[in-house]
Amino acid sequence: MTTIDRIAHPVMRPARVVAAYVEEARAECLRYLRNPGFLLPTLLFPSVFYLMFGVFLGHANGPDAPKYLLASYGTFGVMAPGLFGFGVSLALERDTGLLTLKRALPMPPGAYLLGKMCMALLVVAIVAIIMLCLALFLGGVHLPPSRIATFFVLEVLGVLPFAALGLFIATLVKGQGAPGVVNLVYLPMAFLSGLWFPLSIMPGFLQAIAPLWPAYHLNRLALGAVGLGDGVVWTHVAALAGYTVAFVLIAARRLRRHG
Amino acid sequence: MNEDTRIARLSGVRKRYGTIVALDGIDLDIHRGELVALLGPNGAGKSTSIGLLLGLQRADEGDVTLFGGDPQDIATRRRIGVMLQAATLPATLKIGELLRLTASYYPAPRDLAECAGIAGVTDLLGRRYGDLSGGQQRRAQFAMAIVGRPDLLFLDEPTVGMDIDARQSLWAAIRRMLHEGCAVVLTTHYLEEAEALADRVCVIAKGRVVSQGSVDALRAHVALRRIRCVTTLEAGTVAAWPDVVKVDAQQGRLAIATPRAEAVVRRLLEADPALADLEVQRAGLAEAFQEITRESAIVEEAA
Known part of the structure; x- marks a missing residue:
C-alpha cells in the first residue's frame, strides 16, 4: 500500500521550487516595506544623523568630514536592517507561531531565511542610496563613479554579518525580549567601533578591542571605499566573512536543536 | 480497518518533554477521505500528536508515517494542508x-x-x-x-472566535473538501463541531487514545439520559432515588442524570403532580466525553 502512496507523491518541478523562493522573498520585502515601525527608524536614523553632523555641521570638522561621516553613518545604517530586520523579526516569529506554521507547510528549506536576507539587502540598498544622495548632492562630497559603486556594493553586502549576528541572537532570545537585547548589541557596538566618535579620540583600551566588533571592520572598508582608508582590505573582508560563517553555523545548530 | 486506505499513522508513539510524558504509546490511524476529530482535555496530547504528524517534532519511540513516508520529508508534506490555531x-x-x-x-x-x-x-x-x-x-x-x-488537511480549532453563521459556512467548506476525497484531522473544543462533521471521534487523555468510534457509538457508550423539569421536589430527595446518578438544581429547575429515564419520570410525576416543563434528552457528546475521560482517570487511579 505504501508503495502506491509513495509513487503518488506529486512532483514539484524545479521551476516551481525556484518560484517558491522568489515568492517568499517578495512576501518578506512587501511586509516590511509596509511596516513603518521598522522602515522609518531604519531609514531615518542614519540619514538624519548624517544630515545633521555630516552635512550641516560637517565642514566645521575639516574638509574631509562629510566623506568620513558618510562611511561611519553608512556603516551605522547597515547594522539596523540586519540586526532588526533579520534578528528581531525572526525572534518574534519564533514566538508567534509563524515559524512553526512555515515548518509544517511544504516551504522549501531555507526559503524563509533567504527571504529575510533579500529583504535586508533591499532595505540596505535603499539606505545606501539615500546616504549617497545626501553626501553627493547636499554634503559637497566628490567621488568618482568607481568609488560610488564600490561604496554601494560594500554597504549592501555589509549587511550579511549583521544579519548573521541577528540570526544568532534570535536563537538565544525569543519574543518581546529580543528588541532590547538587540539594542544592547547595536548601540554599544556602533560606539565602540568608532561610528559616532573617531576611535583616535577614545581610550587606548577601547581602540585595542575595536577589531572584535564586526562594525569596526565594515567601517574600515567603508572608509577605504570613499578614499580615506589605510589600504588594508583583505584582513577586514576575512574578518567579516569569518563572523558571518560562524554566526550562521552556530545559529543553524541551535535552530535545528530547539526550533 | 483497511490498510490500503491508511494515509497517516502513529504507532506506539511516545514523546516526553523533560519529565512530562506528552504521549504514552499512542496508536492512531487516519484513512483516506475520513474526518477524524481529536478530542481531549488540554495537555492530553492532541497538539503533540499533530506536531509529530506535521514533522515539527520527532517521536522518542514508535513510528510516525505520513503517506507511507516521513513527515519531515518535504515531499510528503506537499500533500497536506495546515491550519494552526496559534499562528x-x-x-x-x-x-x-x-x-x-x-x-x-x-x-x-x-x-x-x-x-x-x-x-x-x-x-x-x-x-x-x-x-x-x-x-x-x-x-x-x-x-x-x-x-x-x-489529500490530508489538519485543522486545529478552526472555528474559534467565529459566530454561528460563519461557523456553519466553514463547516460547509470542510464538507466540500471531504466530498473531494480529502481527509481531515480536526481538533476542537466545540463538541457540536465534532458531532456535525466527524466520521470518527478519538478521545485522547494522558497521551493515549482512550476511546474511538463514530459519534453515535461514543454517545451509546454513555447510557445516561438527562431529565429537566420545574418541580417543588428537593434535589436531595430525588438524588436518593434508585437509578438517579446525579441531580443539579438551578433556579427552581432540576437536571437529573439517569440511565433509566422512564422509571424516574414516572416517579417524578407521581411525586409532584404540578411538575412542569418536562424534557428528556439523550446525553450529548459533551456528557459522553466527560464520562469517558472520567472513566479513564478512574482506571488510571485503580491501576
Whole structure:
C-alpha cells in the first residue's frame, strides 16, 4: 500500500521550487516595506544623523568630514536592517507561531531565511542610496563613479554579518525580549567601533578591542571605499566573512536543536 | 480497518518533554477521505500528536508515517494542508498575497479565485490580514490550508472566535473538501463541531487514545439520559432515588442524570403532580466525553 502512496507523491518541478523562493522573498520585502515601525527608524536614523553632523555641521570638522561621516553613518545604517530586520523579526516569529506554521507547510528549506536576507539587502540598498544622495548632492562630497559603486556594493553586502549576528541572537532570545537585547548589541557596538566618535579620540583600551566588533571592520572598508582608508582590505573582508560563517553555523545548530 | 486506505499513522508513539510524558504509546490511524476529530482535555496530547504528524517534532519511540513516508520529508508534506490555531500571520500582507505565497509551496495548487470562493474570502483578497476580524482571519487561514489541493488537511480549532453563521459556512467548506476525497484531522473544543462533521471521534487523555468510534457509538457508550423539569421536589430527595446518578438544581429547575429515564419520570410525576416543563434528552457528546475521560482517570487511579 505504501508503495502506491509513495509513487503518488506529486512532483514539484524545479521551476516551481525556484518560484517558491522568489515568492517568499517578495512576501518578506512587501511586509516590511509596509511596516513603518521598522522602515522609518531604519531609514531615518542614519540619514538624519548624517544630515545633521555630516552635512550641516560637517565642514566645521575639516574638509574631509562629510566623506568620513558618510562611511561611519553608512556603516551605522547597515547594522539596523540586519540586526532588526533579520534578528528581531525572526525572534518574534519564533514566538508567534509563524515559524512553526512555515515548518509544517511544504516551504522549501531555507526559503524563509533567504527571504529575510533579500529583504535586508533591499532595505540596505535603499539606505545606501539615500546616504549617497545626501553626501553627493547636499554634503559637497566628490567621488568618482568607481568609488560610488564600490561604496554601494560594500554597504549592501555589509549587511550579511549583521544579519548573521541577528540570526544568532534570535536563537538565544525569543519574543518581546529580543528588541532590547538587540539594542544592547547595536548601540554599544556602533560606539565602540568608532561610528559616532573617531576611535583616535577614545581610550587606548577601547581602540585595542575595536577589531572584535564586526562594525569596526565594515567601517574600515567603508572608509577605504570613499578614499580615506589605510589600504588594508583583505584582513577586514576575512574578518567579516569569518563572523558571518560562524554566526550562521552556530545559529543553524541551535535552530535545528530547539526550533 | 483497511490498510490500503491508511494515509497517516502513529504507532506506539511516545514523546516526553523533560519529565512530562506528552504521549504514552499512542496508536492512531487516519484513512483516506475520513474526518477524524481529536478530542481531549488540554495537555492530553492532541497538539503533540499533530506536531509529530506535521514533522515539527520527532517521536522518542514508535513510528510516525505520513503517506507511507516521513513527515519531515518535504515531499510528503506537499500533500497536506495546515491550519494552526496559534499562528499569527504577517499583519501587513494582503489575503491574496498570503494565498499566492502558500500556493507557491505546492506542485499543483488550486486556482486562487476558486480557493477564495470555497473559503468565503473572495471579498477579502485585497485586505490586509491585520485589518480583519478574528473570524475573517480564520477563514483566510482555511483558504491557505486548502490552496495546495491537499489529500490530508489538519485543522486545529478552526472555528474559534467565529459566530454561528460563519461557523456553519466553514463547516460547509470542510464538507466540500471531504466530498473531494480529502481527509481531515480536526481538533476542537466545540463538541457540536465534532458531532456535525466527524466520521470518527478519538478521545485522547494522558497521551493515549482512550476511546474511538463514530459519534453515535461514543454517545451509546454513555447510557445516561438527562431529565429537566420545574418541580417543588428537593434535589436531595430525588438524588436518593434508585437509578438517579446525579441531580443539579438551578433556579427552581432540576437536571437529573439517569440511565433509566422512564422509571424516574414516572416517579417524578407521581411525586409532584404540578411538575412542569418536562424534557428528556439523550446525553450529548459533551456528557459522553466527560464520562469517558472520567472513566479513564478512574482506571488510571485503580491501576
